[in-house]
Amino acid sequence: MSTSAATGAAVAASGVEVVEDVGPRAAVETGERSFDVAVIGAGPAGLACALNLVRGHARVLLVDSNRPRHAATLKSHGFITRDGASPLELRKLGREEFLRYPGASYQLARVTAVTSGVDDGFQLSLRAVRGGEVSSVNAKLVVVATGLSEQLPEITNLRAFYGTALHSCVVCDGYEKTDKPLVLITHTETDREAMRRTETLVRRFSSDLTVIDAGSVTEIVGERAEMRGVRLKSGEFIAASAGFVLPKSEAQLDFLAPLGLTVAKLPGGALADSHPAHSGETPIRGLYAVGEVATGRPEQLLVAAGSGAAIVPQLLLSLSI
Numbered sequence: 001m002s003t004s005a006a007t008g009a010a011v012a013a014s015g016v017e018v019v020e021d022v023g024p025r026a027a028v029e030t031g032e033r034s035f036d037v038a039v040i041g042a043g044p045a046g047l048a049c050a051l052n053l054v055r056g057h058a059r060v061l062l063v064d065s066n067r068p069r070h071a072a073t074l075k076s077h078g079f080i081t082r083d084g085a086s087p088l089e090l091r092k093l094g095r096e097e098f099l100r101y102p103g104a105s106y107q108l109a110r111v112t113a114v115t116s117g118v119d120d121g122f123q124l125s126l127r128a129v130r131g132g133e134v135s136s137v138n139a140k141l142v143v144v145a146t147g148l149s150e151q152l153p154e155i156t157n158l159r160a161f162y163g164t165a166l167h168s169c170v171v172c173d174g175y176e177k178t179d180k181p182l183v184l185i186t187h188t189e190t191d192r193e194a195m196r197r198t199e200t201l202v203r204r205f206s207s208d209l210t211v212i213d214a215g216s217v218t219e220i221v222g223e224r225a226e227m228r229g230v231r232l233k234s235g236e237f238i239a240a241s242a243g244f245v246l247p248k249s250e251a252q253l254d255f256l257a258p259l260g261l262t263v264a265k266l267p268g269g270a271l272a273d274s275h276p277a278h279s280g281e282t283p284i285r286g287l288y289a290v291g292e293v294a295t296g297r298p299e300q301l302l303v304a305a306g307s308g309a310a311i312v313p314q315l316l317l318s319l320s321i
């Protein structure tokens, strides 16, 4: 491998240029304003999409506000080769891999609006994550990979145990709860079928399970992340060292309003078509969606990453026409 002193870029044995310096290259700071593709959201879906795009010689801006759905958890499970890794570490490794390629730019910022731009492209307004500083960039194509936001049941101190003792994904975290006394906290509005499926899944891991409605709970009892049980409004105490909750989740798509897209207008809250071909196409030409925001349903890291990679051939084809 040889290195170019001017750029820090290296030419691998294959002859393909790979940048070795993985420090963040902020597009706005370097003055870059025009990209082939802007990927909004650097969770597994956006990272997998952005990585495969730069490997296809596209110039890609990856913008992320650093508020992933799994921020509450310390370990993620089930992602092959990274079982048990911290979700933050996974995201960091993903960013570093992406930034090794010449076409890659990363910006820590929140996209506040996507509007139609020049030549059938798009213009994105960016705002610094802690407010202030507004700038704009252009892209021929846009990929929305912004995930979902969760609304947990309103129970005093539930959040303090979420991601450590209480979880929402049974497949992700059930194994560590094997044979423990568990609770399943449901919402009154939870769809009955989802509730029945979750209960059946949780019972695979422990038969010591109490199912309770969130409305009957006053508080989670325990110290730090060590949960001891649940106190009900009736005064009854249910001993449990862990459990599962069914949060409500929804896409936050205010930044797409200038294009006429709102969650309410989307069938089932799904931004992209859920056709098995995973085209990621939305009702707006040139605007794609991947990961959980595409289906409107909570998924897993691997599934989100897969959907991000799956649409890349389609995007590269569009850039080639």
Ligand SMILES: Cc1cc2nc3c(=O)[nH]c(=O)nc-3n(C[C@H](O)[C@H](O)[C@H](O)COP(=O)(O)OP(=O)(O)OC[C@H]3O[C@@H](n4cnc5c(N)ncnc54)[C@H](O)[C@@H]3O)c2cc1C
Pocket (backbone or CB within 6 Å): 040, 041, 042, 043, 044, 045, 046, 063, 064, 065, 066, 067, 068, 069, 070, 071, 072, 073, 075, 076, 077, 078, 079, 109, 110, 111, 112, 145, 146, 147, 148, 162, 163, 167, 168, 169, 172, 173, 255, 290, 291, 292, 293, 298, 299, 300, 301, 302, 304
């Ligand atoms: C507590 C918890 C634990 C979990 N544990 C596991 C596990 O062990 N194993 C597993 O496989 N899955 C797990 N999951 C599920 C997993 O986290 C999700 O399936 C996955 O993160 C979805 O990926 P995504 O890329 O679609 O969205 P996300 O990972 O949510 O990423 C979306 C990104 O978009 C950014 N964003 C949002 N809006 C904007 C905007 N306007 N501008 C710029 N950026 C924006 C956010 O900051 C975020 O970084 C867990 C989830 C939770 C809540």
